[in-house]
Amino acid sequence: MDREDDGNLMLTDMQIVIIGGDARQLEIIKKLTELDAKVYLVGFEHLDQPFTGAVKEKLHDIHFAEMDAIVLPVPGTNPEGEIETIFSNEKVVLTEQVLRHTPSHCTVYSGISNRYLNKITKNADRRLVNLFERDDVAIYNSIPTVEGTILMAIQNTEITIHGSSVAVLGLGRVGMSVARAFSLLGAKVKVGSRKTADLARATEMGLDSFHLSQLRNEVNDIDICINTIPHLVINAAVIAQMPSHTLIIDLASKPGGTDFRYAEKRGIKALLAPSLPGIVAPKTAGNILANVLSKLLADDLQERKGT
Structure with missing residues (x-):
């Protein structure tokens, strides 16, 4: 009803x-x-x-x-x-x-x-x-999540989003909204996923895409990496290939999908932000x-x- x-x-x-x-x-x-x-x-x-x-x-x-x-x-x-x-x-x-x-x-x-x-x-x-x-909650909730992610990117980088290189991992309801918003702000966005349907959707959205198995080869030139996958995907081997100025924003539920210990060791700023809507x-x-x-x-x- x-x-x-x-x-x-x-x-x-x-x-x-x-x-x-x-x-x-x-x-x-x-x-x-x-x-x-x-x-x-x-x-x-x-x-x-x-x-x-x-x-x-x-x-x-x-x-x-x-x-x-x-x-x-x-x-x-x-x-x-x-x-x-x-x-x-x-x-x-x-x-x-x-x-x-x-x-x-x-x-x-x-x-x-x-x-x-x-x-x-x-x-x-x-x-x-x-x-x-629920789709309705997740989609509505992606709006403040996107705004909070943009805020974090602005506050924690020394470059504009426009013209920056951004990798978004996962193209679920949050990942899709984040990828679209950063692209509309002028970022060069590429999407990583294991699902062929997600890769096809990213291409349809005018974004570059890659399979997550190739993640280590895709992060050597990025400024911002945004993760939405609640599994360890940004591991030490991936972080080792990132430029030192890369900002990692992990939106996945705790404990996130990032090796935060190794990121700190490498001097790469990695932020866990699983509840952005409730914060911003x-x-x-x-x-x-x-x-x-x-x-x-x-x-x-x-x-x-x-x-």
């Missing part, structure tokens, strides 16, 4: 726990309380901003048996289940036992996932939704997540009510 213009979308009777923190979650809290959901905030005790309809609680005080949804920050958890909080000194850990106390319909929403989060949700038989796997435009990035999340929650509520 398309609800984009549905002014009757409300979340009355839904009980949702938001575990933070992430500045983007502030827009989610605002949106969900406006839609009349009852929201519990864990890990937000240092947040001064008041939200009508939202209550700050400790994790152990939440009645999880009454929760319809659990909303995590974009990074989800670390490999041990700990959730990084920026509005609290409290250590917050999401466990399988916590999930087992929730109703069977309770859904866990995260930006991305990992083995730990996949395991505990599967063992507890709870649905996990990774918002960043937290309000916009938060609104993207809030709008999509509220529609998903409303769909869940309607489905349970059988309407």
Whole structure:
């Protein structure tokens, strides 16, 4: 059902726990309380901003048996289940036992996932939704990502983007937006990928392309290397072939796809920036997540009510 213009979308009777923190979650809290959901905030005790309809609680005080949804920050958890909080000194850990106390319909929403989060949700038989796997979220989110990448390139180089030589690794939803934007700014962009469809798309976009197996041969003349692949692709052998002035901007999720130790050893500046939207435009990035999340929650509520 398309609800984009549905002014009757409300979340009355839904009980949702938001575990933070992430500045983007502030827009989610605002949106969900406006839609009349009852929201519990864990890990937000240092947040001064008041939200009508939202209550700050400790994790152990939440009645999880009454929760319809659990909303995590974009990074989800670390490999041990700990959730990084920026509005609290409290250590917050999401466990399988916590999930087992929730109703069977309770859904866990995260930006991305990992083995730990996949395991505990599967063992507890709870649905996990990774918002960043959705095309709409990823494409909308690529806009502030591109702006942040351009900002980082300007701040950390001594040349203009126009006329610079740029390699973009990966042509997914973010990689495509980044490659297009830098090309439009006058950079000489080439795209590296293992997928023949990506190489064909890069050619269609008027960009040079190469297979990632040839990466070592393609970096000896670049000024900026932008990686979007969440695997170690910019290894020591690749970095050894880069000019000393090359700037590496790694947009992949932690720990990135760059050998940062060897880059530092070579004196090459390498920056890990997996959450640029939340840094450069937290309000916009938060609104993207809030709008999509509220529609998903409303769909869940309607489905349970059988309407």
